[in-house]
Amino acid sequence: MIIECKNLMKVYQTEGKDFRAVDDVSMKVEKGEFVIILGHSGSGKTTLLSLIGGLARPDAGAVIIHGLDQNRQAESELAELRNRTIGFIFQFSSLIPTLTALENVLLPLTFSKVPPSPGSYDQACTLLEQVGLSGKEKSFPAQLSGGQQRRVAIARAFINQPDIILADEPTGDLDEETEGEILRIFREKNQIAKTTFLVVTHNGVLGKTQHKPRTFMMKNGVLSENSSEVASSI
Amino acid sequence: MTPILERHLNLLDYALTSLWRRRLKNAGIMMVFAAVIFLVASFQMLTRGLIDVSEKILTEVPDIVIQKMSAGRQEAIPLDYRERLDDIFGILKVVPRIWGYYFDETNGANYTVMALELDAMPASSQLGRAVIGEVPSNNLNGGIVLGQTVLGNLHLGGRRTFSLFRPDLSLKPLRVVGEFNPATEIMTADLILMSLADGRDLFDMPPEVVTDYCIYVANPAEVGTIARKIAARLPDTRVLTKPQIQKTYQVIFGWRSGFASICLLTALVAFAILAWDKASGLSPEEKREIGILKVIGWQTSDILALRFWESLVVSGLAFLVGCLGAYGHVLFFSGSLFRPILLGWSVIHPSLTIIPVIGGDDLLLIFTFTVVPYMAATVIPAWRSSIVPPEAAIK
Numbered sequence: 259m260i261i262e263c264k265n266l267m268k269v270y271q272t273e274g275k276d277f278r279a280v281d282d283v284s285m286k287v288e289k290g291e292f293v294i295i296l297g298h299s300g301s302g303k304t305t306l307l308s309l310i311g312g313l314a315r316p317d318a319g320a321v322i323i324h325g326l327d328q329n330r331q332a333e334s335e336l337a338e339l340r341n342r343t344i345g346f347i348f349q350f351s352s353l354i355p356t357l358t359a360l361e362n363v364l365l366p367l368t369f370s371k372v373p374p375s376p377g378s379y380d381q382a383c384t385l386l387e388q389v390g391l392s393g394k395e396k397s398f399p400a401q402l403s404g405g406q407q408r409r410v411a412i413a414r415a416f417i418n419q420p421d422i423i424l425a426d427e428p429t430g431d432l433d434e435e436t437e438g439e440i441l442r443i444f445r446e447k448n449q450i451a452k453t454t455f456l457v458v459t460h461n462g463v464l465g466k467t468q469h470k471p472r473t474f475m476m477k478n479g480v481l482s483e484n485s486s487e488v489a490s491s492i
Numbered sequence: 493m494t495p496i497l498e499r500h501l502n503l504l505d506y507a508l509t510s511l512w513r514r515r516l517k518n519a520g521i522m523m524v525f526a527a528v529i530f531l532v533a534s535f536q537m538l539t540r541g542l543i544d545v546s547e548k549i550l551t552e553v554p555d556i557v558i559q560k561m562s563a564g565r566q567e568a569i570p571l572d573y574r575e576r577l578d579d580i581f582g583i584l585k586v587v588p589r590i591w592g593y594y595f596d597e598t599n600g601a602n603y604t605v606m607a608l609e610l611d612a613m614p615a616s617s618q619l620g621r622a623v624i625g626e627v628p629s630n631n632l633n634g635g636i637v638l639g640q641t642v643l644g645n646l647h648l649g650g651r652r653t654f655s656l657f658r659p660d661l662s663l664k665p666l667r668v669v670g671e672f673n674p675a676t677e678i679m680t681a682d683l684i685l686m687s688l689a690d691g692r693d694l695f696d697m698p699p700e701v702v703t704d705y706c707i708y709v710a711n712p713a714e715v716g717t718i719a720r721k722i723a724a725r726l727p728d729t730r731v732l733t734k735p736q737i738q739k740t741y742q743v744i745f746g747w748r749s750g751f752a753s754i755c756l757l758t759a760l761v762a763f764a765i766l767a768w769d770k771a772s773g774l775s776p777e778e779k780r781e782i783g784i785l786k787v788i789g790w791q792t793s794d795i796l797a798l799r800f801w802e803s804l805v806v807s808g809l810a811f812l813v814g815c816l817g818a819y820g821h822v823l824f825f826s827g828s829l830f831r832p833i834l835l836g837w838s839v840i841h842p843s844l845t846i847i848p849v850i851g852g853d854d855l856l857l858i859f860t861f862t863v864v865p866y867m868a869a870t871v872i873p874a875w876r877s878s879i880v881p882p883e884a885a886i887k
Contacts, residue, residue, distance in 0.1 A: 313786075315881065337790065348787075355777065356510055
């Protein structure tokens with residue numbers, strides 16, 4: 259088992275009242291699974307992704323990655339986890355504006371235990387080519403469209419060959435052609451490299467593009483494993 | 493290469509890239525910062541340089557000066573006071589002096605006139621070495637020695653004679669027999685040296701008085717003791733010792749420098765507040781950048797180290813540029829921007845060359861009051877942003 263969530267709870271204060279963004283969520287994900295979490299905006303799926311990725315600490319419960327409880331890990335260990343084991347893809351542009359596309363892709367390697375090498379450079383170029391950005395290596399984020407920036411972020415998520423990809427609405431504002439290309443890359447990585455995917459989206463069609471996805475439904479912070487019928491109704 | 497060193501080299505590389513990408517903004521900050529450091533360092537170097545020069549030159553002043561006081565003001569001292577000092581053991585020479593000022597209306601300048609009983613000067617006196625040419629004889633013959641600035645101010649050209657007005661507006665003819673060494677400019681710029689007889693003639697002073705006495709002692713260690721004995725013998729006089737005069741100059745320069753430093757400190761504080769305001773108000777983009785860096789595996793310590801290197805590069809360069817600029821300003825331009833503040837707004841300014849004096853303690857002081865606050869003003873807000881969970885920073 260690569261990911262295990264045990265009774266996860268995350269509470270935010272909103273206008274003096276407690277709001278349970280994640281409410282007693284438990285789930286287990288095996289290595290190589292493609293997990294889709296569906297839900298409306300504000301249902302808590304992004305917060306759940308943040309908890310699993312170690313971007314936020316839960317108020318209760320535990321997230322266990324590779325058998326290690328995140329609650330018991332120091333900041334440096336969590337940083338190492340985010341750097342080596344998990345690749346993040348966000349729904350907004352998450353590039354450093356002062357770095358080129360290629361530098362953004364190489365950025366996670368700066369502090370990796372495997373420092374950048376000429377091979378890394380080639381790998382980054384290949385990843386940019388795979389996401390359809392060949393020739394844009396030296397472009398700055400401001401010179402790229404929103405969809406192109408998203409694709410650079412996707413390439414960056416794969417540079418360290420992580421075991422897990424956590425993606426938040428990864429194809430949200432992409433055109434159909436690019437979306438199809440990205441989903442094909444996801445499928446390849448999932449099938450060939452056995453990368454585990456945990457994707458939150460409100461796009462119910464996404465599941466149809468992947469091989470044997472597991473689909474969950476999130477509503478008011480509560481997670482439940484769902485049938486494809488429910489998923490397609492989103 | 494050790495992992496820590498490699499990590500910091502990577503961070504420095506990232507910091508330099510980041511600074512270069514925002515080069516216009518960073519160059520602007522650096523220039524303003526360098527200007528502030530330049531002002532502070534110029535003052536520090538100029539003050540030290542002037543104190544250094546004055547200390548060297550004040551070694552030539554008499555060991556003790558005696559002035560007669562009446563109702564808290566200085567007045568002429570009778571010549572017979574000299575006899576009351578004869579039996580004080582340790583006094584080498586007692587030299588009567590007439591010291592006054594002459595306003596040159598033609599040039600709008602005020603000269604200092606010093607008339608001495610020159611043959612009474614002790615053999616150890618450095619007067620001969622301070623003068624290029626002849627030292628005036630003790631006779632009433634109009635022989636004078638001029639400071640370099642007076643010499644230039646009088647526009648004598650090739651002439652060596654000119655006249656000054658006595659109080660009754662009759663002309664006193666004078667003859668330039670020597671000039672003061674330019675190295676003594678800080679003390680002799682506006683000085684006219686002549687014999688006691690010529691001084692008495694110029695100022696029309698009665699034969700039985702002088703303005704003060706210069707006392708030279710055999711053993712410098714006894715100056716304080718002898719001064720106390722003189723004060724006891726001549727209770728209506730003020731007895732000034734060489735250390736006191738030296739201290740006065742240091743205090744004058746120190747006070748003026750201190751006053752100006754407070755003004756500059758205000759500018760420095762204003763800059764620090766500006767830097768703090770700029771840095772503490774991290775833009776949403778900067779906060780998001782910190783969040784993104786944490787998401788991809790950077791730690792809080794990496795963010796702080798990055799900000800540290802960025803601040804160090806900007807403030808270190810500004811420090812270097814400011815200090816080198818200040819050194820050049822003092823060495824090549826004699827600190828012309830601030831010299832009037834330190835030397836006073838007299839009509840005649842000494843045109844001496846000041847060698848900037850800067851010690852490790854001065855550099856440390858300037859560094860502490862400039863670079864350290866700037867680094868604190870930029871690193872602390874980054875720390876405040878980087879300790880929040882990355883989720884909050886990227887939302």
